[in-house]
Amino acid sequence: MNTVLYYYTGTGNSLWTARALAEKLGDTELVQMHRMTHGTHGSETHAIGLVFPVHIWGVPSLVRNFLQTMEKRPGAYYFAVAVNGGQVSRTLIQLQELMAEDNLTLSAGFDIAFPSNYIPWGGPGPVERQRKFFAEAAEKISSAAEYISSRKSGLIEKGPLWQRVLFTGFYKMSYNSVKTLDKNFHIDGTCSSCGICERVCPVKNITLEAGRPVWHGNCEQCLACIQWCPEQCIQYGKKTKGYERYHHPEVKVKDLFREPLL
Ligand SMILES: Cc1cc2nc3c(=O)[nH]c(=O)nc-3n(C[C@H](O)[C@H](O)[C@H](O)COP(=O)(O)O)c2cc1C
Numbered sequence: 001m002n003t004v005l006y007y008y009t010g011t012g013n014s015l016w017t018a019r020a021l022a023e024k025l026g027d028t029e030l031v032q033m034h035r036m037t038h039g040t041h042g043s044e045t046h047a048i049g050l051v052f053p054v055h056i057w058g059v060p061s062l063v064r065n066f067l068q069t070m071e072k073r074p075g076a077y078y079f080a081v082a083v084n085g086g087q088v089s090r091t092l093i094q095l096q097e098l099m100a101e102d103n104l105t106l107s108a109g110f111d112i113a114f115p116s117n118y119i120p121w122g123g124p125g126p127v128e129r130q131r132k133f134f135a136e137a138a139e140k141i142s143s144a145a146e147y148i149s150s151r152k153s154g155l156i157e158k159g160p161l162w163q164r165v166l167f168t169g170f171y172k173m174s175y176n177s178v179k180t181l182d183k184n185f186h187i188d189g190t191c192s193s194c195g196i197c198e199r200v201c202p203v204k205n206i207t208l209e210a211g212r213p214v215w216h217g218n219c220e221q222c223l224a225c226i227q228w229c230p231e232q233c234i235q236y237g238k239k240t241k242g243y244e245r246y247h248h249p250e251v252k253v254k255d256l257f258r259e260p261l262l
């Protein structure tokens, strides 16, 4: 394949983006980042893309870990899409810096906004507003595909200065504590023991014990478990019981399963 697109997603926005971009680019392979332990691209791959959600105003640790294991090909054309809820902040600049440490050049970085999946702060908002996000995202994906196809370079999108100044500190402060934030998850409602939460977790942080999920302190905070639970019985902190769940309407839960369906 000419292009390989590595993606990471909690609620499908990044997967939908990766699919739409792959369709526009043509001859593109989609690979889930956490399925690759040692990312090697085919010898005919000339463009390598990363599509992932912004977490806490920066690059999620799963993506940073993936970068460490990914095969480095300094001559290739690298691009990225930071999928977010409206505040991309410094994420793509941070990614550019991380890649530069490995002598890789991030040629293009695109900021695409979607409904936010950060349920501790509330639901995804009215359906009409969500549709507007999807329509604008589709347009942005088309223009990004043109940019990538013509191998342009230099565009690294970023949020306003106040965002970059204020929130970069939050990212640094919280980065090391993300893993144990799963202590805030609990069951309040009827768990049907369906196992979906266990199967969607990208880092195997959940096991079912006596038919109920147990979190093991190695969380990425992708929020897939709480957002995809069909019984809506997983809660985070005290407020989420009253909040609407979200996933991209064109992505299905099985698209996120770590292991294929038997
Ligand atoms: C832990 C966490 C932190 C987040 N931090 C940000 C943020 O700093 N800025 C932002 O715009 N969106 C933030 N979001 C929202 C997601 O980036 C956004 O909803 C994205 O579209 C989710 O993509 P996905 O469906 O592929 O997981 C955050 C979401 C989570 C779960």
Ligand code: SF4
Pocket (backbone or CB within 6 Å): 190, 191, 192, 193, 194, 195, 196, 197, 198, 211, 212, 213, 228, 229, 230, 231, 232, 233, 234
């Ligand atoms: S997804 Fe929800 S209902 Fe299914 S096992 Fe997990 S907590 Fe229980």
Ligand code: SF4
Pocket (backbone or CB within 6 Å): 182, 200, 201, 202, 203, 204, 205, 206, 215, 218, 219, 220, 221, 222, 223, 224, 225, 226
């Ligand atoms: S425990 Fe839940 S929030 Fe944490 S990484 Fe797994 S699915 Fe994502």
